[in-house]
Amino acid sequence: MRRKWLLCGILCGVVSLSVFGQNVGASNYDKQIKETEKQQKEWENKADSLQKEIEEIQADKDDTLKYIEKLDKKTASLEEELEKLHAQVASSEKKLKVIQKELAKAQKEKEKQYTTMKRRIKYMYENGNQEYLDIIFGAKSISDLLNRSEYVEKISEYDNKVFAHFKKAALTVQQKEKQREQQTNELKGLETKTREEKQAVSELKADKKTELDKIDKAMEKSQDQVSEYTKKALEAENQVEALLQKKQDEIDREMAAGGGNSGGSTTGLGWPLKGGAGRISSGFGGRKSPTAGASTYHKGVDLAAPSGTPILAAGSGKVVTATYSSSAGNYIMISHGNRLYTVYMHCSRLAVSAGKQVTKGQVIGYVGSTGISTGAHLHFSVTKNGSYVNPLNYISR
Ligand SMILES: [Zn+2]
Structure with missing residues (x-):
């Protein structure tokens, strides 16, 4: 042996x-x-x-996943913001509608008061009330006329009331017009902001897709390489x-x-x-x-x-x-x-x-x-x- x-x-x-x-x-x-x-x-x-290379891809993947987590958080907060903006836009639109209604009403009132005033002027003219006419026709503008009318004692209490009503209606119209302008601007601002946030959200989503595609490709490549390597190991x-x-x-x-x-x-x-x-x-x-x-x-x-x-x-x-x-x-x-x-x-x-x-x-x-x-x-x-x-x-x- x-x-x-x-x-x-x-x-x-x-x-x-x-x-x-x-x-x-x-x-x-x-x-x-x-x-x-x-x-x-x-x-x-x-x-x-x-x-x-595989280790690098793994590290890249970890980084990317962290980045994607950040993107997701940012997207979520933007979407929340966007939702609030949508609500704000809706309430702003509602307010504007109310204002527009009020403005229409005020304009109607102004029209009515103006008609009353015109009737009074016509009456004064027909009755030869020169002083009144001087005041009225001497006015450079409606507001001048209104100012004059307030301080002219000779104008009857009745006429003062007529003027005052017209003045109030005109002021209300002015106020409502201003409110409408403000509300319109606010709405425009909100709409712009909404558009921007929407854009930001879709950009973030596109970024995320790009990153995920990158990972997919890298993983695919490394998978191919691993199987190639496994094959080589077997051949060896x-x-x-x-x-x-x-x-x-x-x-x-x-x-x-x-x-x-x-x-x-x-x-x-x-x-x-x-x-x-x-x-x-x-x-x-x-x-x-x-x-x-x-x-x-x-x-x-x-x-x-x-x-x-x-x-x-x-x-x-x-x-x-x-x-x-x-x-x-x-x-x-x-x-x-x-x-x-x-x-x-x-x-x-x-x-x-x-x-x-x-x-x-x-x-x-x-x-x-x-x-x-x-x-x-x-x-x-x-x-x-x-x-x-x-x-x-x-x-x-
Ligand atoms: Zn083996």
Whole structure:
């Protein structure tokens, strides 16, 4: 058993050097890995700027929401003001109507008094009352006439009454005309103010719509970017997993040539996070494709857990890979023998190194979000006989 492990160790060492080593020149995968790494570096940079952009959009959104709250408050108070103005306009219009009625009445009264006065003048003229006529025809205006009439003692009490009535009616007309003018001005002012407030309200509402549209667009954009990024993360995992699969094939071939299996754990695998932690944020298998034709097959399960949660070896075996890539982050592959492998990606840090023997339940690393990852989680995958299988069929909490 031990000899076989030793053999495996040597073989694995050779394979891992040829697959992942920098100092081996003519490896089959060297060029491929370099190209992949270059592409992954680009994705990582994009992912970083995307993350920043999303945070900015979030901050913008918060600001905008505060601004919108202000707009809403302002709009509400303006609308309240507007309602009051409408009431004022209505009462002002009512007052004006009353005044106009009163004015019509006063004008009628004035007309009536004037007719009476004219009749008196005609009578005085016909009876040759020169003094009266001098007073009347000497007047430069009606008000002059009225003034004169008051101070002329010779004018009879009766005539004084006639003049006084006419004067009162004329004054009432004047007063009512003034009132009407004032009321009309007040109404005009109220109407202007109402128009302005209405304009302000509709401007505020337009502002709000603009801001909401901006948020919608930004959120849409960030949503697109998030799904693009999620797709990239999946592609990155898939690429690393394809490479790991090739490595497994090599190990399995060498193992078969060496005559037998590695003799690792054949008992069931254990949950890869301490204390059964982790929420399944993405299951094994096909996903709804954001873009047609893209590879969306998830070869493992994603267990979302707080950064730093201990990652446990799902079974006893040998660490065949413990390294960093810009797509999988810090990752580990353990060979459990019998063509059974487990893979752990996006670790914040690793607690084991390649070539080390581990026992089931041993801490091998910690949950993180290294590489192309959309948050702290463990990407855990299992291969059996050369192909990726649903890990949930092999592990339970
Ligand atoms: Zn994953």
